[in-house]
Amino acid sequence: MVSDIQLEEQAQTIAEKKLHQVTRLLFAIGVIGQLLFVYYIVAFYGGVVVNGTYEKINEQLPHGIIPGDKMGNFALAVHLSLAAVITFGGPIQFITAIRKRLPVFHRWNGRIYYVTAFLVSGAGLYMNATRGAHGGMIMALGNASNALLIMTFSVMAWHMAMQREFRAHKKWALRAFLMVSGVWFFRMGYGLWILLTGFTGVGANATLSGPFDRFLAFGHWLVPLLLLEFYFYARASSNAKVKRRATILFAGLCLLLAVGIGMVTMVFWMPVL
Numbered sequence: 001m002v003s004d005i006q007l008e009e010q011a012q013t014i015a016e017k018k019l020h021q022v023t024r025l026l027f028a029i030g031v032i033g034q035l036l037f038v039y040y041i042v043a044f045y046g047g048v049v050v051n052g053t054y055e056k057i058n059e060q061l062p063h064g065i066i067p068g069d070k071m072g073n074f075a076l077a078v079h080l081s082l083a084a085v086i087t088f089g090g091p092i093q094f095i096t097a098i099r100k101r102l103p104v105f106h107r108w109n110g111r112i113y114y115v116t117a118f119l120v121s122g123a124g125l126y127m128n129a130t131r132g133a134h135g136g137m138i139m140a141l142g143n144a145s146n147a148l149l150i151m152t153f154s155v156m157a158w159h160m161a162m163q164r165e166f167r168a169h170k171k172w173a174l175r176a177f178l179m180v181s182g183v184w185f186f187r188m189g190y191g192l193w194i195l196l197t198g199f200t201g202v203g204a205n206a207t208l209s210g211p212f213d214r215f216l217a218f219g220h221w222l223v224p225l226l227l228l229e230f231y232f233y234a235r236a237s238s239n240a241k242v243k244r245r246a247t248i249l250f251a252g253l254c255l256l257l258a259v260g261i262g263m264v265t266m267v268f269w270m271p272v273l
């Protein structure tokens, strides 16, 4: 005879496994999307450098290269040249096989990642403060808070690794990774919004001052962070129902993310490559 407790334990195990599988799928879809972003950065900005077609940068960015603004242009160069490095280096850290078989690589890649996170966000903060953000004060505040969270969570992840608190380290590393991915979520947000609004993009406009733009100014880091905290909660919960609900939510997000990546690639990246 199988007791109620055993049944509950079985339900827990199955729910745990499904949650694990669906979040791995979500992560894999996200990595594909981030690799496409890396491809865009390298192909577009690398192409500009190789061909010397620097005027293309100003067609692509709201500010770009400003004559006479040496520091701002230097910050932009640092920002863009390290953007691909950080976007590529992040996901590798979460691959268990690499972590286990190549611990020295994991440690060095982690150090490079957090130093790069500070450089990219520091350069971003400088441009944000001196040139202003496309979208005005609300967008500038949203970007600045993203930068501060990247730095804070990176410090926490590094600190926890040095303390050999590996469970806490993994949690802070995931938080830092999602914050670094904020710039990518920002684009996903628009890709999905364009699709969900039947290609009208209602609430968003060219000056990034519409209600949806304002929501996304903070939403690009707040929504992923809330979802991650819900994932931590569901994993730790002893209630199989909570895990099942989380599995449904994350399965839906797999679909949304896959569609968002397709949209962003087609609307923002492919036309300029």
Ligand code: HEM
Pocket (backbone or CB within 6 Å): 041, 060, 061, 062, 063, 064, 065, 076, 079, 080, 082, 083, 084, 086, 087, 117, 120, 121, 123, 124, 125, 127, 128, 133, 143, 144, 146, 147, 150, 179, 180, 181, 182, 183
């Ligand atoms: C850490 C992760 C980040 C990455 C990987 C990243 C990457 C990029 C990339 C690829 C672009 C060019 C956009 C395009 O071609 O569509 C860009 C532009 C820009 N980023 Fe970031 N970014 C990050 C974080 C930030 C943060 C936190 C801020 C602000 C505090 C920021 C401020 C800017 C600004 C102001 C521009 C536009 C520059 C201009 O108009 O001249 N970035 N970023």
